[in-house]
Amino acid sequence: MENKKKIEEYIQILRDNKIRVTDQRVAILNYMIEKESHPTAREIYEALKDDYPSMSVATIYNNLEIFVALGFVLDLHYGAESARFDLTDCMHYHAICEKCGRIVDFNYPKLNQVEHDVAELTGFEVRSHRLEIFGVCPACQKNK
Ligand code: ZN
Ligand code: MN
Numbered sequence: 001m002e003n004k005k006k007i008e009e010y011i012q013i014l015r016d017n018k019i020r021v022t023d024q025r026v027a028i029l030n031y032m033i034e035k036e037s038h039p040t041a042r043e044i045y046e047a048l049k050d051d052y053p054s055m056s057v058a059t060i061y062n063n064l065e066i067f068v069a070l071g072f073v074l075d076l077h078y079g080a081e082s083a084r085f086d087l088t089d090c091m092h093y094h095a096i097c098e099k100c101g102r103i104v105d106f107n108y109p110k111l112n113q114v115e116h117d118v119a120e121l122t123g124f125e126v127r128s129h130r131l132e133i134f135g136v137c138p139a140c141q142k143n144k
Helices: 002-016 023-035 041-048 057-070 109-122 138-142
Strands: 073-076 084-087 093-097 103-106 132-135
Touching: 002 023, 023 041, 023 057, 023 084, 041 057, 057 073, 057 084
Parallel strands: 093 132
Antiparallel strands: 073 084, 093 103
């Protein structure tokens, strides 16, 4: 039910921006909502290709770039890995595995203060911040 509400919100954003609401776009969004992961365009392709034979990796990539431009998907590029995409509606940070490229979300509420402190220290009007932690995920630690 919750997911159904989310997809409707994204469809409304597409409509508001005069982007056509195609079955493929809805399928990509549904996949990202349900998986709660950070897929590459190819991973989405592998998951959807049987249901949408006319969809290529390039189509998916182009659609993801539209979502990025509309502001509800983040394009995550870490090192030499192919881009991963994050459908996100709230502030969070990423822990990135340097072996397999897996990205795990985490929150760290203590950092909410940092924007305020940096504004005081530098006089900046602070708009946002990012934090990325690099390491080796539990699964890759086991496979050593
Ligand atoms: Zn890993
Ligand atoms: Mn994320």
